[in-house]
Amino acid sequence: MTVLLVLLCVALITIIVVQVGKVTELASKIRGEEEMQEAANRRHGFYLMAFMILFLVATVVSTLYYKNYFLGYGPHKSASAHGGTLDYLFDVTLFFTGIVFVITQILLFYYGYRYKAQRGTKASFISHDNKLEIVWTVIPAVVMAFLVISGLDAWNEVMADVGEDEEYIEIEATGYQFAWGLRYPGADGELGRKDFRLIKPGSNDLGIDWNDERSLDDFLPNEIVLPVNKKVRVRITARDVLHNFYLPHFRLKMDAVPGIPTYFVFTPTKTTEEYRQELSQYEEYQVPADPTDPESPMLWEDFNYELACAELCGRGHWSMQKIVRIVSEEEYEAWKATQTPHYEQLIKGTDDDPYKEDTVEETTEEVEESTSEAEAPASEEETEEAH
Ligand SMILES: [Cu+2]
16 A cells, blocks of 8 residues: 555656646746756756755764764774774774865865856866876875775784784684574683584584584583683684674674684773763663663663674574673683583483493493492593593
């Protein structure tokens, strides 16, 4: 029904436009073509100027009005150690492109107004102007060189991998249609081996190799929890198509490519709680998170860092979201202690468990042990060997 109405409106508007055109044509025949044309030119010139002023004012006003929602401004200052560098680059780029934007918009519309066709005036013909060409080549070249060089500099700084004896936490994120598989190393601090051929939907979505002992304590949480002020290295991979590991508040964005592991090193500098406190200083965030429910928590209380997918990867792309919590070191350790290794949870004792035989042996031996004391020392040795 709505579609029909819209189509009807479009048809009617078209008819009106055509009719108005016909009327103007007739009127111009009566009043003289040239005079009509000149009046129209004056009118259009005026419209152009009006549009330019409205457009520029609206741009500036809306930017100022919404600035506390933008990443990099108001309460959305970066929450990672390297983020400030990137915010600075954005500011510098915005400064130069902003100047160019305003100047070109003004010139574009002003020229339309100033040089509208008028009776008796003739366009001047300039074949070329060396001075002008040098100016518009050299200025952009210098500005571009400055932007590109400072950009490269920042890239080298931000993309630096962890040093040899540096202390860091390594976690892994695997993108697939349509979720993120997160993996944390257990107590050993090391992630186990992975092989795509071992992927088994349901029990081993990431293809973890259980023969690698480092895998046995790895756990797969549903959210990213990290301690503040600690260096984190994220291994980023994908299982099917291109995804993109995006932590907007930390200015972190890296493609997740099937077959080519990428990484990103960053240090969170604000806990979720600290970020909420900063948000609470701004009016925009002192409203109920749910506009239909005045009893719901404030927008700032409801805030959470998030992990999103920033690569349009298919129909369920929008759902590739996870909560990120930055907490104190103690809270992090406490959270880690509540996590169960995936191996213990789903694999141990099943057909996928490469240590199944050992486990079965162990239990039978334990039984034997309790019945016959003489065999006990031998079985203990055996168990040790098996590990
Ligand atoms: Cu995706």
